[in-house]
Amino acid sequence: MTADDPTATRGPVHIVGTGLLGTSIGLALTARGVPVTLADTSPSMLALARDLGAGTIESAPAPELVVVAVPPDVTSDEVAAALQRFPDAVVTDVASVKSVLLAELRIEARTDPTLDLSRYVGSHPMAGREKSGAAAASADMFTGRPWVIAAHSGSAERAVLAVRALAADAGAAVVSMDAGEHDEAVALISHVPQLMASLMAAQLVEAPDRALALAGQGVRDVTRIAASDPRLWSAILTGNAPAVSALLRTIRAELDTLLDAVERAASDGPLAPGAVSGISRLISAGNDGVARVPGKHGGARRRYTEVIVLVPDEPGELGRLFSEVGEIGVNIEDFQMEHSPKQKVGMAIVSVTPEAAQPLEQALEQRGWRVVAP
Amino acid sequence: MTADDPTATRGPVHIVGTGLLGTSIGLALTARGVPVTLADTSPSMLALARDLGAGTIESAPAPELVVVAVPPDVTSDEVAAALQRFPDAVVTDVASVKSVLLAELRIEARTDPTLDLSRYVGSHPMAGREKSGAAAASADMFTGRPWVIAAHSGSAERAVLAVRALAADAGAAVVSMDAGEHDEAVALISHVPQLMASLMAAQLVEAPDRALALAGQGVRDVTRIAASDPRLWSAILTGNAPAVSALLRTIRAELDTLLDAVERAASDGPLAPGAVSGISRLISAGNDGVARVPGKHGGARRRYTEVIVLVPDEPGELGRLFSEVGEIGVNIEDFQMEHSPKQKVGMAIVSVTPEAAQPLEQALEQRGWRVVAP
Numbered sequence: 001m002t003a004d005d006p007t008a009t010r011g012p013v014h015i016v017g018t019g020l021l022g023t024s025i026g027l028a029l030t031a032r033g034v035p036v037t038l039a040d041t042s043p044s045m046l047a048l049a050r051d052l053g054a055g056t057i058e059s060a061p062a063p064e065l066v067v068v069a070v071p072p073d074v075t076s077d078e079v080a081a082a083l084q085r086f087p088d089a090v091v092t093d094v095a096s097v098k099s100v101l102l103a104e105l106r107i108e109a110r111t112d113p114t115l116d117l118s119r120y121v122g123s124h125p126m127a128g129r130e131k132s133g134a135a136a137a138s139a140d141m142f143t144g145r146p147w148v149i150a151a152h153s154g155s156a157e158r159a160v161l162a163v164r165a166l167a168a169d170a171g172a173a174v175v176s177m178d179a180g181e182h183d184e185a186v187a188l189i190s191h192v193p194q195l196m197a198s199l200m201a202a203q204l205v206e207a208p209d210r211a212l213a214l215a216g217q218g219v220r221d222v223t224r225i226a227a228s229d230p231r232l233w234s235a236i237l238t239g240n241a242p243a244v245s246a247l248l249r250t251i252r253a254e255l256d257t258l259l260d261a262v263e264r265a266a267s268d269g270p271l272a273p274g275a276v277s278g279i280s281r282l283i284s285a286g287n288d289g290v291a292r293v294p295g296k297h298g299g300a301r302r303r304y305t306e307v308i309v310l311v312p313d314e315p316g317e318l319g320r321l322f323s324e325v326g327e328i329g330v331n332i333e334d335f336q337m338e339h340s341p342k343q344k345v346g347m348a349i350v351s352v353t354p355e356a357a358q359p360l361e362q363a364l365e366q367r368g369w370r371v372v373a374p
Numbered sequence: 375m376t377a378d379d380p381t382a383t384r385g386p387v388h389i390v391g392t393g394l395l396g397t398s399i400g401l402a403l404t405a406r407g408v409p410v411t412l413a414d415t416s417p418s419m420l421a422l423a424r425d426l427g428a429g430t431i432e433s434a435p436a437p438e439l440v441v442v443a444v445p446p447d448v449t450s451d452e453v454a455a456a457l458q459r460f461p462d463a464v465v466t467d468v469a470s471v472k473s474v475l476l477a478e479l480r481i482e483a484r485t486d487p488t489l490d491l492s493r494y495v496g497s498h499p500m501a502g503r504e505k506s507g508a509a510a511a512s513a514d515m516f517t518g519r520p521w522v523i524a525a526h527s528g529s530a531e532r533a534v535l536a537v538r539a540l541a542a543d544a545g546a547a548v549v550s551m552d553a554g555e556h557d558e559a560v561a562l563i564s565h566v567p568q569l570m571a572s573l574m575a576a577q578l579v580e581a582p583d584r585a586l587a588l589a590g591q592g593v594r595d596v597t598r599i600a601a602s603d604p605r606l607w608s609a610i611l612t613g614n615a616p617a618v619s620a621l622l623r624t625i626r627a628e629l630d631t632l633l634d635a636v637e638r639a640a641s642d643g644p645l646a647p648g649a650v651s652g653i654s655r656l657i658s659a660g661n662d663g664v665a666r667v668p669g670k671h672g673g674a675r676r677r678y679t680e681v682i683v684l685v686p687d688e689p690g691e692l693g694r695l696f697s698e699v700g701e702i703g704v705n706i707e708d709f710q711m712e713h714s715p716k717q718k719v720g721m722a723i724v725s726v727t728p729e730a731a732q733p734l735e736q737a738l739e740q741r742g743w744r745v746v747a748p
Binding site: 072073100126127138140141145146148175177181184185186188189190192193194195196197198199200201202203204205207208210211212213214215216218219220221222223224225226227228229230231233234235237238239241242244245247248249250251252254255256258259262263264265266269270271272275276279280282283284285286287288289290291292293294295310313314315316317318319320321322323324325326327329330331332334335336337370372 | 446447474500501514515520522555560562563564566568570571573574575576577578579582587588589590592593594595596597599600601602603604605608609611612613615616619621622623624626630632636637638639640643644646649650653654656657658661662663664665666667668687688689690693694695696697698699700701704705706708709710744746
């Protein structure tokens with residue numbers, strides 16, 4: 001990175017909001033030598049981010065770029081304030097919703113002509129964790145993740161380049177979308193899955209312990225993200241309400257069709273007309289949908305073959321397995337551990353390229369491992 | 375195991391149906407020295423199970439126990455046939471639904487008094503895979519998994535003991551429930567999660583590639599089990615329709631409440647009255663529900679602390695990590711790999727007991743690993 005490289009952030013970069021994302025961006029830029037200043041309404045959060053090495057808290061008189069990393073419901077106010085306070089700076093935000101922010105800013109610009117939206121480009125790094133706050137931040141949070149750059153029709157080219165450079169400097173894969181395309185995409189692959197996980201998990205609140213004791217990996221996976229923060233998610237979901245409600249209405253219609261089929265079976269028995277076909281149609285559509293979800297490296301998940309190995313539940317055994325897979329010369333594309341309560345043997349589900357699967361199984365068996373799939 | 379041990383299966387055991395479960399039970403019993411005979415309507419499936427070592431295909435004139443392992447919609451017919459054909463044998467089945475089978479058998483027994491239901495005890499091993507068929511079978515499939523024994527009011531004690539012995543011999547953890555309790559439990563922790571995953575995945579069928587390219591681990595987890603077999607699941611869901619429809623009606627009511635909140639935000643903006651509170655209530659209920667899902671060893675998942683380590687995407691690197699965790703002397707309680715398209719560094723999420731987390735992080739950092747959580 002040199003001062004002449006137009007594709008790199010020169011700085012100083014001013015970050016407003018030192019939560020998980022703001023602090024992580026500060027850490028990533030600082031690690032690349034970009035000067036970063038930090039601001040937060042909470043002095044203790046601010047001090048924590050500084051102590052973690054995310055930047056300094058001296059005020060920057062003329063930042064090149066301002067990154068607004070506050071909750072979605074206060075983002076447009078902070079973007080407008082930054083545009084006014086720093087008349088030469090490019091301003092971006094990292095909120096999970098984009099259309100509502102742009103609409104709010106455009107309304108404000110109509111009543112206040114000094115608000116220069118050509119310097120604003122919204123963005124959204126597709127990274128995060130169930131934990132929040134600076135303490136969970138990491139310079140590597142964006143490495144290889146998509147980072148959506150959502151320029152609007154009035155964005156200046158220099159502003160778009162500056163935000164693309166920010167995403168690239170943080171190690172992310174830049175994706176260009178307008179605000180509407182972004183919001184529909186995240187409704188589908190993030191916001192509605194969150195709600196489906198929460199709807200399912202909410203049914204478990206009053207469940208008998210004996211029922212929960214039968215839980216396997218399926219319900220664990222379906223409900224995992226239900227552990228997310230209610231305050232943050234309320235702001236995200238109200239901010240993306242048009243796209244989310246359109247999808248929820250479709251799901252409600254499909255749920256009604258499903259419920260009709262299940263209730264036929266409940267009242268007239270398993271072979272009631274329309275019962276099996278109604279349920280089977282939904283499960284088949286689910287088969288088709290899940291096959292389209294990309295796995296690692298952008299491929300569909302079916303590109304990989306699973307090799308299932310039994311692993312004793314003792315320190316070092318998983319390590320021995322992975323070492324030996326490495327010695328055999330096979331790369332692990334994905335990995336999952338499956339087990340149940342009281343189990344003393346786990347199933348290590350190792351995904352590898354199809355051509356590597358059979359040689360790996362044979363080599364592992366020769367080394368004494370118990371491979372489950374024949 | 376001796377002939378005098380009343381808690382062990384003596385055999386011969388006759389298995390009707392050599393799919394995934396029937397073949398796995400045959401493999402498990404054969405491994406313990408119990409003589410097993412096999413039957414299937416498909417000669418090629420039967421030959422495959424025999425060749426895999428699940429048992430012989432000679433007919434047993436007087437089996438001690440008959441295990442009916444056929445699809446749920448034909449299970450009661452096969453149970454009745456086995457009770458008639460083998461007048462001294464205990465008969466069990468392994469279907470995922472129990473009440474409907476018992477009801478069908480009781481109706482049949484009312485018209486045919488020779489049908490001796492005292493020798494029938496339903497059961498359900500809580501194990502399985504997304505793949506089906508004998509080729510995916512394994513002697514270890516039931517190791518440590520719950521196996522529900524659903525005796526009915528007329529079951530003979532000898533029959534209950536024989537089926538408990540079968541589950542124990544297969545390595546499972548025996549759980550006693552009546553058919554109604556079982557069906558409500560599996561509706562909650564298996565059947566309805568399956569439908570929620572399918573409903574979500576069905577929305578992805580027509581999704582733009584560019585939207586799917588933003589998918590992260592969240593939507594992957596929520597939709598993973600949507601890859602299940604439509605024929606099998608239609609039979610399971612129609613067979614457990616009363617319990618499933620009751621839960622689905624509750625979910626539809628909660629979805630309506632949620633949709634009302636989201637639509638308020640869609641029409642009147644993110645701060646519309648009732649929008650944030652309606653969404654926040656659901657997300658909070660989901661927090662409470664997911665916290666009750668047991669993790670490994672039967673404990674709630676929060677018993678463990680996550681240590682997140684960056685691992686280069688190269689052969690042997692995961693192995694090195696696990697070896698070193700073993701050398702440090704820490705047992706891995708759970709493990710997950712997180713990554714996104716194009717990423718060349720993965721995040722290994724290692725769950726350990728809370729007291730082991732900080733020493734492990736320090737020891738890994740001393741060895742040069744990059745630990746993400748501070």
